[in-house]
Amino acid sequence: MEYLAKYITEDIKLSCYEDKFFKSDIMFDQHMLVWFLSGETRIVQAAATYVFGKGDIFLIPRNQLATIINYPKDGQPHKTVVMHLSTERLKDFYANKTIDSGRLKPPGIYSFSNHPLLESCLASLIPYFDMKDIPEDIAAIKITEAISILRTLDRGVDHVLGNFEAPGKINLSDYMEKNFMFNLPMEKFGYLTGRSLTTFKRDFKKAFAMTPQRWLTQKRLQLAHYQLTEKKKRPLDVCYEVGFENLSHFSFAFKKQFGYAPTELLTRRLGN
Structure with a gap:
């Protein structure tokens, strides 16, 4: 398997799997916002299986288990733009915000299809992957923009992004x-x-x-x-x-x- 990655910062990358198959079982330590450029992914969780392809945008919350199976499709590699929404950045973002307690949703993957606002935000990152001198604050600006758009599309996402507790003892x-x-x-x-x-x-x-x-x-x-x-x-x-x-x-x-x-x-x- 040939894997290629380009980074703006450690939180924003362009990821490409050239081979025909990649599989991994993962627990996500950070929330991940993903935009598909080509290829296909099957994400298998305990309660549901998701299939994403070209143009799709989705948010995977942290502390969730999943089997990730990546494929090329239509002669194109599995290629994505991935934005990690770290706990540190999210704490800064939510420091002065109030979360609406009436919009609680069960945990799961949030799918935003090819929403134009999110696509525009993520597409604007593409030129930076080939630049040597990247503006110092561009990652922080773009991550803040993405979080703001996610909240506009679904305010219930606050219960995921604004929750900083470690998992409690469960059955x-x-x-x-x-x-x-x-x-x-x-x-x-x-x-x-x-x-x-x-x-x-x-x-x-x-x-x-x-x-x-x-x-x-x-x-x-x-x-x-x-x-x-x-x-x-x-x-x-x-x-x-x-x-x-x-x-x-x-x-x-x-x-x-x-x-x-x-x-x-x-x-x-x-x-x-």
Whole structure:
């Protein structure tokens, strides 16, 4: 995979994946505003799957788990302008603002399609990626402009961008049942459930009577079997969507669990 990136600052970049495929499980530490120039992305979360392509603009809130699968499309690479909305900048922005308590929305990805105001803001960044001498305050100005536009389009976004609290302690069983397909370090799962790593492992064993890794593998294989047999999906797609890092590891674990390889299910379907 060839990955190219140009930066105005560490918060604003032009990102390009030239290869035909890239997949990653991510917990976003910062809010990200993304504008698609070409290619396609599938974002898989516990409650929904999103597909974005050329012209789309969307906001991914921080502290959310997602599987990101990037593709080229129509002969063009996966290319995006990405703006990170850091906690530091957002605290400065919201320091003297009041958040309307009546517009609370559940967390999720905010899609703004190809809205002209946001597109104009993000498109104005393109010339700066090829400049050596960039105006000192341009990043701060553009990020402030983008936040102001987001609030104009959906004031409910204040509850996301203006929330600076760390995740509180939540029900571990419920959270893991909804998010087991995301392949993240145990420390991240601990943080997102409001626990230290030690407390996470202790509470996990109490809840599930086994280690996190063993439980996660079993849950992912069960979901994979369902996707293959009931949803008729391809082994390659299932492998990445249920939390495995590569097809060979998935096939080995699947055969060990069920006694036959995932490709055998595909062969059976094609033979019927």
